[in-house]
Amino acid sequence: MKTFWQHRNGKLYAVKHDTFGHMVGVAGPLDWDDVQDADGFRYGMALVEWVETEIRRHAMHRMHPALLARTR
8 A cells, every 4th residue: 555645844745554554665855746646656654653753753644546636
């Protein structure tokens, strides 16, 4: 499963989860003009711990795909 998350600083990230909901990769920060299907990004492990921490701190919120379509 892949989802989009926005940080409170305005930057957008794509997050990849396994079937148990654990993060297995992060892509970003992404350019809002370049948002595409979440399958098109290269996911890496470098930002996983940071994103998990920021989500726990409520510094990031999940973006619904319909909202992303409106930003284009």
